[in-house]
Amino acid sequence: MQISIFGRDREIAASRIDAEPETIREQLREYEAGERTAFDLGIEYPDDFTGQVMQAMAEIPAGETRTYGDIARDLESAPIAVGQACGRNPVPIIVPCHRIVGVDSLTGYGGGLDLKRELLEHEGAVIPGEST
Template identity: 75%
Template sequence: MQFRIFGCDREIDASLIDADAETIRDQVREYEDGDRRTFDLEVEYPDDFTGAVMRAMARIPAGETRTYGDLASELETAPIAVGQACGRNPLPVIVPCHRVVGRDSLTGYGGGLELKRRLLEHEGASIPGSE
């Protein structure tokens, strides 16, 4: 399923969300408009490493970030493995991979670094490397 946020098209695997497309799009629109900080959607996480990383990302509150190293420590793995799993996130924005950043910079994002920056600014998060 596709949706548009801040002028960018994003693709998600809606089969992992127990809601219809209209509900998902409505919640994304409410988030973009600033009327919603969290998504009220039941997500079915994959039963693998990517799912474990997705669960960790889902625990990062809006307006905060964690580094790839932070999540790697939590999951007892390597930061590069966390980065690869973030890149496989089938539910970008809804499961907030944009909140995972490098120690000193934003680094990779499937929607592009400008969208990642825009999402973090929208949430009021500190952006590494922009001090």
């Protein structure tokens, strides 16, 4: 399913979300307008490491970040494996892979670093490596 957030298009796997497309789009509009900080949607997590990383991402509140290393320690894995799992997240923004950052920089993001920065700024998060 194609979505638009801050003027950028992203693809999400609606089959992983237990909601009608219009409900998903409405919650995304509310998020973009600053009326929502968390999504109230049932997510079907893959039954593998990616699913474990997605569940860890889903627990990070808006306005906060975690490093790839933080998640790796929690899951007894490696930061690079966490980064790869973030890249496989089938429902970006709704499961907030943008909240996973490097120790001193944003690092990668499937939607591009400009969108990652915009999402984090929208949420009021501190961006690593950038002055406040």
